[in-house]
Amino acid sequence: MTVAAKNIPITVFRTPSEMQAWSRDRRREGKTIGCVPTMGALHDGHLSLIRASAAGCDETIVTIFVNPTQFGPDEDLGKYPRDEASDLKLAVAAGATSAYCPAVEVMYPENSSVHVVEVNISTGLCGESRPFHFRGVTTVVSKLFNACLPDRAYFGMKDYQQLLVLRRMVRDLDFLLEIVGCPIVREPDGLAMSSRNKYLTDKARVDALCLRKGLDIAEQAFENGIRDPKVIGEMVRDSIKQVESAEIDYIECRDAEDLSEIETIENPAVVALAVTIGKTRLIDNTVLSPDKERKDV
Amino acid sequence: MTVAAKNIPITVFRTPSEMQAWSRDRRREGKTIGCVPTMGALHDGHLSLIRASAAGCDETIVTIFVNPTQFGPDEDLGKYPRDEASDLKLAVAAGATSAYCPAVEVMYPENSSVHVVEVNISTGLCGESRPFHFRGVTTVVSKLFNACLPDRAYFGMKDYQQLLVLRRMVRDLDFLLEIVGCPIVREPDGLAMSSRNKYLTDKARVDALCLRKGLDIAEQAFENGIRDPKVIGEMVRDSIKQVESAEIDYIECRDAEDLSEIETIENPAVVALAVTIGKTRLIDNTVLSPDKERKDV
Numbered sequence: 001m002t003v004a005a006k007n008i009p010i011t012v013f014r015t016p017s018e019m020q021a022w023s024r025d026r027r028r029e030g031k032t033i034g035c036v037p038t039m040g041a042l043h044d045g046h047l048s049l050i051r052a053s054a055a056g057c058d059e060t061i062v063t064i065f066v067n068p069t070q071f072g073p074d075e076d077l078g079k080y081p082r083d084e085a086s087d088l089k090l091a092v093a094a095g096a097t098s099a100y101c102p103a104v105e106v107m108y109p110e111n112s113s114v115h116v117v118e119v120n121i122s123t124g125l126c127g128e129s130r131p132f133h134f135r136g137v138t139t140v141v142s143k144l145f146n147a148c149l150p151d152r153a154y155f156g157m158k159d160y161q162q163l164l165v166l167r168r169m170v171r172d173l174d175f176l177l178e179i180v181g182c183p184i185v186r187e188p189d190g191l192a193m194s195s196r197n198k199y200l201t202d203k204a205r206v207d208a209l210c211l212r213k214g215l216d217i218a219e220q221a222f223e224n225g226i227r228d229p230k231v232i233g234e235m236v237r238d239s240i241k242q243v244e245s246a247e248i249d250y251i252e253c254r255d256a257e258d259l260s261e262i263e264t265i266e267n268p269a270v271v272a273l274a275v276t277i278g279k280t281r282l283i284d285n286t287v288l289s290p291d292k293e294r295k296d297v
Numbered sequence: 298m299t300v301a302a303k304n305i306p307i308t309v310f311r312t313p314s315e316m317q318a319w320s321r322d323r324r325r326e327g328k329t330i331g332c333v334p335t336m337g338a339l340h341d342g343h344l345s346l347i348r349a350s351a352a353g354c355d356e357t358i359v360t361i362f363v364n365p366t367q368f369g370p371d372e373d374l375g376k377y378p379r380d381e382a383s384d385l386k387l388a389v390a391a392g393a394t395s396a397y398c399p400a401v402e403v404m405y406p407e408n409s410s411v412h413v414v415e416v417n418i419s420t421g422l423c424g425e426s427r428p429f430h431f432r433g434v435t436t437v438v439s440k441l442f443n444a445c446l447p448d449r450a451y452f453g454m455k456d457y458q459q460l461l462v463l464r465r466m467v468r469d470l471d472f473l474l475e476i477v478g479c480p481i482v483r484e485p486d487g488l489a490m491s492s493r494n495k496y497l498t499d500k501a502r503v504d505a506l507c508l509r510k511g512l513d514i515a516e517q518a519f520e521n522g523i524r525d526p527k528v529i530g531e532m533v534r535d536s537i538k539q540v541e542s543a544e545i546d547y548i549e550c551r552d553a554e555d556l557s558e559i560e561t562i563e564n565p566a567v568v569a570l571a572v573t574i575g576k577t578r579l580i581d582n583t584v585l586s587p588d589k590e591r592k593d594v
Contacts, residue, residue, distance in 0.1 A: 113416050114470055117411065172410065174313040
């Protein structure tokens with residue numbers, strides 16, 4: 001059923017068929033549709049995606065769905081922040097014209113048995129510490145694409161590996177849409193915006209700056225002519241290790257197009273890292289481009 | 298590039314983007330689109346699907362693609378019959394209005410890395426003897442759906458397990474289309490039509506009738522009140538075993554909705570079998586419905 005949220009000037013769809021009907025009508029009118037998949041808890045990073053979509057498309061669907069299949073059994077599914085009414089207000093203010101907010105039972109009937117799996121780009125980095133995470137992401141995003149039928153879908157570069165995995169999925173399954181990667185939005189002090197930043201205590205919030213500082217060191221080293229990904233990785237590691245509460249999951253310098261391991265930086269490379277501060281796992285990255293220009297993937 | 302086959306009054310599309318552009322134009326005109334995925338070597342079974350689509354939809358796309366990823370390493374990919382020009386003539390005569398015939402390199406670029414996987418219905422029966430077969434089917438059909446954007450897709454009930462797997466896929470990935478299952482088309486003597494029947498020698502062609510005879514015995518037993526799937530299965534097995542050249546892969550009597558194992562036939566059940574005659578593996582099935590009516594899945 002279509003349920004309009006109280007006092008929110010936007011139609012909220014709860015089932016794929018209702019969402020599809022709306023999108024098909026818009027397409028028939030010749031309108032272009034942008035889609036911004038989120039798990040809610042919207043921050044300025046999400047809002048920058050919605051703004052990008054609103055600037056580039058006639059209609060913008062924000063999807064809000066805390067997807068259980070991309071959380072591991074020991075992860076934060078239960079405590080993940082949820083506030084649909086507040087999220088919808090923010091989304092509308094940023095330019096969303098419709099919202100898709102399905103319930104878990106709608107998305108995953110009891111005998112659900114189909115997965116979309118990427119088997120190359122998704123295997124290292126976050127895929128190693130979160131074994132079924134990307135399978136959950138590719139599956140749910142396929143479902144969201146089929147429900148929303150967008151011309152373009154907007155994802156943040158903070159989830160760099162996710163962005164590459166989804167680009168590959170769109171190419172390999174012949175999805176009729178363009179994935180648009182948008183720059184990381186940061187707090188004034190450099191911390192990459194994340195819904196999980198809400199978990200940080202005051203001290204952890206300060207300690208969390210070590211991620212961005214590590215990436216600064218990588219960028220500086222690269223600017224100074226260092227091209228050995230291992231050397232750069234070690235410099236970042238040494239820097240982050242100085243923060244006692246920081247537990248490094250991974251720090252990797254890989255090819256920026258497909259995350260393959262590299263011997264030396266001849267083509268754009270990404271320095272990607274995951275660090276747990278206290279109990280909160282944070283990720284961040286930066287792209288190093290030999291032509292001195294940041295590559296917009 | 299769009300390449301019109303010589304002397305064939307139909308446009309043949311070779312890439313997903315060209316196929317999509319055509320389908321989007323038709324959709325914008327308000328036309329409904331039927332899709333009939335095939336591996337070519339069209340026989341009356343395929344043509345019945347094309348006719349069903351032509352009767353129910355404004356436009357009918359036949360797809361012809363011998364999909365390598367659904368063949369096992371020791372299977373018949375190399376010798377699978379191919380004759381595009383002749384197939385297109387037959388398809389047009391049956392009512393196809395457009396064709397999608399991509400090359401293997403177009404469908405699977407060298408670093409392809411995304412699969413669509415069904416993990417329940419696809420595991421027994423043919424899934425057991427052909428381990429990656431259904432993964433190949435669900436992946437390629439997802440791609441065909443995204444290229445053709447059909448309202449309905451037509452599949453034969455001869456590939457009964459495939460039909461159920463694809464129905465589940467459409468449901469679980471929220472594809473915006475209806476899967477239509479069409480009755481098995483048989484030769485006058487009862488052999489189910491299959492492109493692989495071409496492989497049969499004269500003697501094997503006669504021996505191959507044991508599949509349909511086995512199913513007749515199952516239907517007769519069911520009509521006589523037998524409700525134990527094991528007993529029915531054994532009766533079919535005893536019958537087929539009398540043909541010396543017949544090597545039974547499986548004979549199963551399962552729930553007709555999800556292929557789960559059953560103790561007794563209370564709801565519609567399918568008797569499905571795979572038998573190799575000489576070197577040719579053939580499949581066939583029949584649905585037993587306690588309400589005496591064949592169930593149209």
